[in-house]
Amino acid sequence: MNSASLDLTQLKVFPLAERKSLTALDDLLVEPADDPPPISEAVAAQVADCAKRIRAARARQAGVMLIYGAHLVKNGGQLLLIRFMDHGWVSHLATNGAGTIHDWEFSWLGRSTESVRENVATGTFGTWEETGGNIHRALLLGGIRGEGYGRALGRYIYQDGGTMPTAEELEAAIRSNPGDPLTAARADLLAAIRRHHLPAGHLIVNHQWRNASPLANAFRHDLPFTVHPGIGYDIITNHPLFNGAVIGRAAGLDFRQFAGSVETLDGGVVLSIGSAIMGPQVFEKALSCANNLRLQAGQPIVSGHHIYVVDLQDGGGWDWTQGEPPKDNPAYYLRFCKSYSRMGGAMHYVQCDNVAFLHHLFHALRTQ
Numbered sequence: 001m002n003s004a005s006l007d008l009t010q011l012k013v014f015p016l017a018e019r020k021s022l023t024a025l026d027d028l029l030v031e032p033a034d035d036p037p038p039i040s041e042a043v044a045a046q047v048a049d050c051a052k053r054i055r056a057a058r059a060r061q062a063g064v065m066l067i068y069g070a071h072l073v074k075n076g077g078q079l080l081l082i083r084f085m086d087h088g089w090v091s092h093l094a095t096n097g098a099g100t101i102h103d104w105e106f107s108w109l110g111r112s113t114e115s116v117r118e119n120v121a122t123g124t125f126g127t128w129e130e131t132g133g134n135i136h137r138a139l140l141l142g143g144i145r146g147e148g149y150g151r152a153l154g155r156y157i158y159q160d161g162g163t164m165p166t167a168e169e170l171e172a173a174i175r176s177n178p179g180d181p182l183t184a185a186r187a188d189l190l191a192a193i194r195r196h197h198l199p200a201g202h203l204i205v206n207h208q209w210r211n212a213s214p215l216a217n218a219f220r221h222d223l224p225f226t227v228h229p230g231i232g233y234d235i236i237t238n239h240p241l242f243n244g245a246v247i248g249r250a251a252g253l254d255f256r257q258f259a260g261s262v263e264t265l266d267g268g269v270v271l272s273i274g275s276a277i278m279g280p281q282v283f284e285k286a287l288s289c290a291n292n293l294r295l296q297a298g299q300p301i302v303s304g305h306h307i308y309v310v311d312l313q314d315g316g317g318w319d320w321t322q323g324e325p326p327k328d329n330p331a332y333y334l335r336f337c338k339s340y341s342r343m344g345g346a347m348h349y350v351q352c353d354n355v356a357f358l359h360h361l362f363h364a365l366r367t368q
Contacts, residue, residue: 021111028076036359051364063264069274070098092261097229107213132239143185148253149227154219161205226254259286274354280339305345
């Protein structure tokens, strides 16, 4: 017997301020100017090497891509990311859906993170009105401007909301030019306005902590910031406004922009910080696309890049400078090491706390 689909428009959502949030921005935010925590001599040497290569890459205008997982934000690394942007040390940032959810919650509420165990049992995990509602509104509005996930949400935070068109304006635009590339996005927004009674006009959402938002600051710098979510991966699924087409459209635009930045990596640097799945998975497809187009044009593939993979795990106890382990070695199944080791250039595995690595790298770059 086939099961019936759940009607997610009937989900009951709750005010985010009522949630027991486990982290507060004021308690965890790392000040870049402070002394970083101790690290081993081996890691310090890797940090120094990485800083040297970033300097060289930026001097020759090669790309420096920083790909990170949500824990870098959950653990207070926001200001470090922003300083990297301020100094021009990175040319592209990328994260997963969770990275943006914590970014938005910290920007609006100053708190984030919930107990998965407790809230799944009560049917309240992820069912927060403001989180799912505002991120979807940001993506819906960004869609009718042709913007991807990162730019749309960064704009929404930086500009404290957006302007919702009327249903009549959207319907007129669809009818007058149904073949327009923005028609599908307009239709999704029109459906949301009618189904959820979204009011037209300026939507004011005060993000009190937006100065600590990497998304908002990337928008301020007009710096590429792409987001690579999964449908059902992120808590914004648990909201009546959920629309997989809206998320997919925004993420599709961001993947193309990500691949465009991979094209700039000849002699460049990739920092993959705490992204065990999204980073290597997205990077390998993007690099293949870039190489495919280059080979069609009679050009050499992307080369000369250095990839620094940072994680707390021990790399499976394998020395990745010796190449890939055999399939009967458990280290073979560490995606974040194996995939990046196959991406040409040189892969360097750094076993270190994510924020500590970035903090030391900031100081190394500032003093070189």
